[in-house]
Amino acid sequence: MSAPLRVVALWFPDWPLRAALGGAPPHPPTALVHANTVIACTASAREHGVRAGQRRRVAQGHISSLRVLPHDTARDERAFLPVLQLIEKHAPGAALLRPGLAAVRARGISRYHGGEAEAGAALIDVLGEAGFPEVRVGIADGPFTAELAARGRTPCTVVPPGRAEDFLAPLPVQVLKDDQLADLLVRLGVRTLGEFAALDETDVRDRFGERGARLHALAGGSDSRAVVPRPPDPELVRSVEFEPPLAGADQVAFAVRQTADAVMLALGEASVVCTEVRIDLVDDDGMVFSRPWLHPTCFDAADLVDRVRWQLEALGAENAKKPVDEARAFGGIALVRIVPVAVDDAAHHQPGLFGSGTDERLHHAISRVQTMLGHEGVVTAALSGGRWLADRQVLTPWGERAVVTHDPERPWPGSLPDPLPAEVFRPPRPIGVLAPDGQTIHVDDRGALSAAPTRIDGDEVRAWAGPWPIHERRWDAAGGKKGHRLQIIDDHDRAWLVFCTGERWWAEGRYR
CATH class of the missing domain: 3.40.1170.60 (MutS, DNA mismatch repair protein, domain I)
Known part of the structure; x- marks a missing residue:
């Protein structure tokens, strides 16, 4: 051997x-x-x-x-x-x-x-x-x-070369991971690999068959199994160069259509789909602008083209916001590289025989609206942790994975208990909370109201509750965010969540 x-x-x-x-x-x-x-x-x-x-x-x-x-x-x-x-x-x-x-x-x-x-x-x-x-x-x-x-x-x-048998000898026969054989060997008085390896090979083969002979060889340090490396990952990256560089977002998007088709063809040959892609844009000065993109299901060629256009539009908008002395002279895009970052087995994304039609139509409809309105034109909401309603709502563009920085399962003292308002104002809206004499109500240092609320933005107050203080980051030199909340029901049966900071009142949300 x-x-x-x-x-x-x-x-x-x-x-x-x-x-x-x-x-x-x-x-x-x-x-x-x-x-x-x-x-x-x-x-x-x-x-x-x-x-x-x-x-x-x-x-x-x-x-x-x-x-x-x-x-x-x-x-x-x-x-x-x-x-x-x-x-x-x-x-x-x-x-x-x-x-x-x-x-x-x-x-x-x-x-x-x-x-x-x-x-x-x-x-x-x-x-x-x-x-x-x-x-x-x-x-x-x-x-x-x-x-x-x-x-x-x-x-x-x-373990030095040729010393495998000495290393294995004191180990118990249970390391062979054959419970039936190990139990039988222990009953026969063979408790270690060294004792098992000392048995005659022919006797072991006659008594335990080919399986036993194989384990007997392993106990003696004779392992002839080859290390077979896994097949390499398929090359899925595709790129296209432009000479001369292209400056318009629509021009570049039109020019990368064939490249997007090539990416989808490579994915199909590997029987995988792409759920996350990175797009690299290289301008005529050699600067590389990279951004990862996610998809709720999997990308197709049209989705890749849309991401290239959105990334170019975002790049131009970001450059336009900079001061004149910081803005770069943008000559054009010389290269576009599409890099599938995360792939999944295509079998996991095959449509089912029943029950998949509605979701598929919904996805295509939302994707078309996003194509018309832009990347941030359609967003989805995720629940985050926090004390203010705006902090608990994370809006993410359709197709991207929400990044929740604050665990909603952790305790948040001072946060609003359920039920939460159905409508959250971002940013909060200024609103008037008035006393019977028409003056704005104030909250003193002890958290007491200067008077009972009687009107809210011209409407009569039917009922109210509070106030409840919120004071975040007390150790911060700037004082953090602080205020006092009230829940108010007006004469139109609308329930409001309002808060006071300083001498002003703001509407944080509204119950339906």
Whole structure:
């Protein structure tokens, strides 16, 4: 049997939990469950006795606050793909053994870094800087021994060439991951890989078949499996150059139609669709203007052309707002590059047999309106955290992913409880809140009204409640935002949410 190849194994402990929870450990006590059985659990859960293989009820009996999440193998693979691409940038030819475990042939990278230990340390540094400090590296003969070396106590374990059998000898037979064979070997008195490897190969084959013979070879350090790198990502980037440069947005948009079609053709050949794209505009001075674009479903050629035009229009509008001494003389666009950033399997975006017609028509209708009104002409709302209504409403152009900077699930003392106003004024509208004598009502330092409200913008006040103080960033030298809120119902049965800052009243929202 030929000598096994030297292999670098990169193991990311508790990867399914990393994919489900995001971010590096430590994590709160959490378990991933499939078929009512614990598949993986965090280190904080293991401290309380939770173990993989336990029934869900048993695990929750160890710690009542255990968070239970469903295990999703597809999510594990999606989350590991960027990590695999990062490894490939520094060690070409990476092979995916399973999510959370990758292998690379050691010969090339060890020669580049001057040794196997140096190569392992370099990979640990690169992955640590990228946000994966928990990675463990094992270097040995064959993927099996390299994986077990990566599970050692040190960040990088190197098993010298030809010493795989000595390294494996004290390990229990359970590491072969064949429960039936391991139980039988233990009953026969064979408890370690060294004892299993000492058995006669012919006897093992006769008793356990080809499967047993294969595991017997692994126990002896004879791993002949090849490290097969995953196929390279398809080249999806397309670009077009203009000579002479084009200055008009419509001219450039018309000229990139064929390039957009070429991008869609490349995506179709790879059986993927694009959900995020980056468009690079290079002017005649060599300046590069890049911007990522998102899509609620997937891009088509017309969508790409629209994004190019919108980006050019935004670039011209931004340049026009600058002072004369800061504005650049814009000669024209010399190159347009379309770079698909995020792709997805095309099968996930095929229309269903039933129930997909309405959503598809709605998407096309909104997209056409956005094409006519511009990128920011159609927006969608997302709920954010905050105390003021304007802060809780995040408006995002149609097709882009909302970026919520404040978690709405966190407590926000002073925020308005449900039900919230149906209409939010951005910016707030000035409004008059008057006392019986016609004077504007004031709020003193103790939060008391100078008089009961009787009129609001010329209408009689039927009922009111408040005031409720809001004072943000008390430690700020500028004082932050502060005011007092009132809820008022006028004689037309309209409910208003108003607030006072200084000596003025503003309408923050209106209930329907």
